[in-house]
Amino acid sequence: MHSNSLLDDIQDLNLSYLLLVQRLLNEDRESAMFRLDLNAGLADVIAGLSIKQLTQLSRTNQLLCNLRFTDADKLNLLIHNPRAQGLEQTHASLLMAGANRVPSSSQQRN
């Protein structure tokens, strides 16, 4: 059993997330899709949702947004790299921006 406050937090976060997505998309669609790792289809759908629909979507006991790092080893390496010399954040950002961010994505045209 989880306390109500945790459930509230999840729903708050869901709604904040969706509102943030809309704000970012409104400001600069492509940069937003980059930041959020959204494809064009999803971006269009979320951008077109009404506040009522956003609230409906948020009302769940599961989080809507997902962690970008899906591989535990990779995340571990990123955080516990003894040789990173303060470049951990740059490294994380580089890996998330990279084409390899989704293991299944068809990669490498060369």
Place this chain on the structure above:
Amino acid sequence: MANKSLVAEMLQVQLAIELIELGARLQVLETETDLSRGRLIKLYKEVKGMSPPKGMLPFSADWFITWMPNIHSSLFYNIYRRLHDELGCDRMSAFVKAYRLYLEQVELDGAEPTLGLTRAWTLVRFFESDLLQLSRCKGCHGDFVAHAHSPMHDYVCGICQPPSRAGKTRKAKAVAAAARTFIPVEMPRVRRLAV
């Protein structure tokens, strides 16, 4: 020139202004816009309040392979590639957006923007003319800038395996000493935790 659309020209001027503000050299503007050299120089003076610097652009592909520049170049190029190849931005708008996103990240990291705009542009051009390639690090699986036709196999990036003297500059030492003595309280909480 006579029947050129006014709107198209305005967009070109807008792009030129944006590029100048981000630190573009005149050669970048001449290549990427149809505006005349004379107008570009005038625009440059108006935006920057000084004459554009003269001289050749940096032309060495080796610079992008050296340690810190390589990390910055790779970060920028990963962003650019995503915007351009996957998210369907056209070349110049992907370039400007990617450069802004790069600057933003570097600022968050509290680092210097090692990769200037003109260098970033040179980087994109080098990729377009197949002088550079992306190699995947076998440690972190990140994509890093490398010379074209260099072996992809067993590539390890400069973060997973920095060269022995990497980052050991006098400046880095001073920063480390300062960081030991105090942590500014006005730092945002997330960053304070990361120190």
